[in-house]
Amino acid sequence: MSKSxxxxxxxxxxxxxFDGTVLLQVGRAEKIMKMHKxxxxxxxxxxxxxxxxxxxxxxxxxIHFPDEGEVAFTLFAEWAYTGEYTxxxxxxxxxxxxxxxxxxxxxxxxxxxxxxxxxxxxxxxxFNIPTLKLLAMSKFSKEIKPVEIKGKADTEGLTWVIxxxxxKLPDSDPIRKFLAQFTAWALTLLRGEDGFIQFTTTQPEFxxxxxxxxxxxxxxxxxx
Numbered sequence: 767m768s769k770s771x772x773x774x775x776x777x778x779x780x781x782x783x784f785d786g787t788v789l790l791q792v793g794r795a796e797k798i799m800k801m802h803k804x805x806x807x808x809x810x811x812x813x814x815x816x817x818x819x820x821x822x823x824x825x826x827x828x829i830h831f832p833d834e835g836e837v838a839f840t841l842f843a844e845w846a847y848t849g850e851y852t853x854x855x856x857x858x859x860x861x862x863x864x865x866x867x868x869x870x871x872x873x874x875x876x877x878x879x880x881x882x883x884x885x886x887x888x889x890x891x892x893f894n895i896p897t898l899k900l901l902a903m904s905k906f907s908k909e910i911k912p913v914e915i916k917g918k919a920d921t922e923g924l925t926w927v928i929x930x931x932x933x934k935l936p937d938s939d940p941i942r943k944f945l946a947q948f949t950a951w952a953l954t955l956l957r958g959e960d961g962f963i964q965f966t967t968t969q970p971e972f973x974x975x976x977x978x979x980x981x982x983x984x985x986x987x988x989x990x
Contacts, residue, residue: 770799789828792839812893837883853879877923888934907989915952923957947987
């Protein structure tokens with residue numbers, strides 16, 4: 767093969783493999799990660815602005831993400847390179863039968879991974895990454911579908927998820943609306959829990975959405 771013929775050949779990975787990496791300072795602990803500069807820039811216009819700008823971060827080659835969790839950002843990087851992300855979870859699995867006798871295998875404590883999916887979803891919303899947002903929403907929906915509120919651990923887990931969603935997501939977001947519906951459906955088990963009661967006193971927007979759904983749900987809500 768001649769040099770001129772070889773020069774015509776390339777790879778879709780060449781652009782980001784040979785244009786260097788950028789340092790990412792993640793979370794309150796300011797953990798340092800690296801990603802290929804062009805890969806990060808191509809994910810969304812918002813991330814491109816972080817990578818290619820004349821401000822200190824762009825010039826120094828260090829991009830700061832102080833509000834992002836270390837684990838969630840690592841999962842984002844996995845998705846950026848592979849198109850998928852997998853949460854490594856050692857939570858024991860249990861068999862669960864619903865009121866129709868259908869048996870499913872679910873995590874004994876589903877809330878840690880649900881939190882991670884939600885963090886990635888919020889990250890995707892913040893930086894306008896629709897593909898990752900849809901994936902995170904799909905995983906969140908699949909994992910919360912069989913969850914039952916049985917005790918304090920579930921109440922605390924759900925309360926954290928609601929608080930995070932109402933803090934990080936816009937008013938019209940479907941997950942916010944779903945969580946209000948889910949809470950209305952499970953309210954009999956929740957309303958006696960002190961942690962949940964205390965939480966509602968600080969979240970007027972959530973309470974407003976919850977009241978809209980009280981008495982109107984005869985079946986378990988589904989996150990579409």
